[in-house]
Amino acid sequence: xxxxxxxxxxxxxxxxxxxxxxxxxxxxxxxxxxxxxxxxxxxxxxxxxxxxxxxxxxxxxxxxxxxxxxxxxxxxxxxxxxxxxxxxxxxxxxxxxxxxxxxxxxxxxxxxxxxxxxxxxxxxxxxxxxxxxxxxxxxxxxxxxxxxxxxxxxxxxxxxxxxxxxxxxxxxxxxxxxxxxxxxxxxxxxxxxxxxxxxxxxxxxxxxxxxxxxxxxxxxxxxxxxxxxxxxxxxxxxxxxxxxxxxxxxxxxxxxxxxxxxxxxxxxxxxxxxxxxxxxxxxxxxxxxxxxxxxxxxxxxxxxxxxxxxxxxxxxxxxxxxxxxxxxxxxxxxxxxxxxxxxxxxxxxxxxxxxxxxxxxxxxxxxxxxxxxxxxxxxxxxxxxxxxxxxxxxxxxxxxxxxxxxxxxxxxxxx
Ligand code: PLP
Numbered sequence: 001x002x003x004x005x006x007x008x009x010x011x012x013x014x015x016x017x018x019x020x021x022x023x024x025x026x027x028x029x030x031x032x033x034x035x036x037x038x039x040x041x042x043x044x045x046x047x048x049x050x051x052x053x054x055x056x057x058x059x060x061x062x063x064x065x066x067x068x069x070x071x072x073x074x075x076x077x078x079x080x081x082x083x084x085x086x087x088x089x090x091x092x093x094x095x096x097x098x099x100x101x102x103x104x105x106x107x108x109x110x111x112x113x114x115x116x117x118x119x120x121x122x123x124x125x126x127x128x129x130x131x132x133x134x135x136x137x138x139x140x141x142x143x144x145x146x147x148x149x150x151x152x153x154x155x156x157x158x159x160x161x162x163x164x165x166x167x168x169x170x171x172x173x174x175x176x177x178x179x180x181x182x183x184x185x186x187x188x189x190x191x192x193x194x195x196x197x198x199x200x201x202x203x204x205x206x207x208x209x210x211x212x213x214x215x216x217x218x219x220x221x222x223x224x225x226x227x228x229x230x231x232x233x234x235x236x237x238x239x240x241x242x243x244x245x246x247x248x249x250x251x252x253x254x255x256x257x258x259x260x261x262x263x264x265x266x267x268x269x270x271x272x273x274x275x276x277x278x279x280x281x282x283x284x285x286x287x288x289x290x291x292x293x294x295x296x297x298x299x300x301x302x303x304x305x306x307x308x309x310x311x312x313x314x315x316x317x318x319x320x321x322x323x324x325x326x327x328x329x330x331x332x333x334x335x336x337x338x339x340x341x342x343x344x345x346x347x348x349x350x351x352x353x354x355x356x357x358x359x360x361x362x363x364x365x366x367x368x369x370x371x372x373x374x375x376x377x378x379x380x381x382x383x384x385x386x387x388x389x390x391x392x393x394x395x396x397x398x399x400x401x402x403x404x405x406x407x408x409x410x411x412x413x414x415x
Pocket of ligand 1: 047117120122146193195220221246256
């Protein structure tokens with residue numbers, strides 16, 4: 001929807017809305033308003049991005065109604081493994097998609113491209129390697145982990161015995177704590193990966209601990225996958241036994257998930273996705289994922305990934321210059337947390353106020369948060385979407401100053 005220079009040069013959404021409005025003017029109008037919001041707002045949500053017209057078009061293609069339960073071939077017999085006829089072309093597509101993703105991450109791991117989302121990828125990944133009641137060592141939601149990493153309100157927290165490792169007083173993952181808990185609690189799997197963590201994750205160190213503890217290492221690289229693909233974050237391939245990701249964050253593809261695993265886990269992973277967790281794969285989204293993979297292989301994608309990180313550093317540095325507390329004191333990737341613990345208002349207050357001013361971000365807990373997940377003592381910001389729209393370091397410095405002006409006004413009002 002935005003071209004790679006950040007210009008809204010496409011008629012794609014406008015045309016789509018015309019088609020939709022013919023059947024439902026109400027839905028067409030709601031999408032039009034959201035399209036305008038996305039076009040006009042400064043989007044800082046770290047888990048979002050804008051995908052290309054090609055990805056959108058693939059997701060809106062005739063593949064949408066093709067049923068293809070199963071896989072292009074049966075791993076046990078080598079025979080065709082679909083439960084429907086007419087799958088010749090989606091078989092080719094799915095295999096092409098798998099090949100492209102292996103190329104993106106320069107790996108010979110097995111890949112399953114069917115998970116409908118990151119959460120479903122994690123659901124199937126756990127199912128492939130552990131049983132209900134087994135122990136999982138992961139990072140808590142409060143410290144930057146994801147719901148599916150053991151939150152008590154999520155399937156992961158209900159099905160498995162969860163132990164959380166901690167971050168240190170500066171917000172960095174405490175690797176001594178990871179090792180201590182791994183050796184004390186004997187988890188079957190250690191999860192590395194996060195939704196709100198601004199620093200490089202040391203996959204080699206995690207792998208060494210997992211080996212010592214006799215645990216699987218599962219890496220959820222949903223947030224950083226685009227940076228790994230672009231070569232600006234170390235890769236978990238070669239270290240992790242199983243790797244999950246979404247395709248819609250820094251990878252800027254369609255909404256969906258992927259699972260990579262060592263070849264010996266392939267059968268278990270495939271059967272955990274289908275028939276255990278899902279029915280028919282979304283072949284239109286798989287087409288979108290294939291297009292996304294090809295885009296991620298382009299030299300332009302590498303430039304984008306590098307710019308995401310440069311922008312994030314400049315953004316965080318500007319906030320620090322303006323006197324803000326940033327968890328871990330900076331960032332190595334596409335995201336960071338602004339700590340508002342000392343402010344008279346919450347992360348939610350700031351999120352709501354910025355919404356009114358055309359800046360979109362989300363409230364987020366910070367380590368040791370006393371305000372809780374509904375209010376929060378922090379906000380999370382990310383640079384991927386606006387980098388896709390062509391923002392450079394100076395643009396982000398300006399956005400930091402704009403947010404600072406709004407915060408100052410809120411402080412005045414709070415007096
Ligand atoms: N894993 C991580 C680290 C995430 O940040 C997210 C989403 O934010 C997910 C998994 C889940 O992805 P989805 O929203 O597609 O279920």
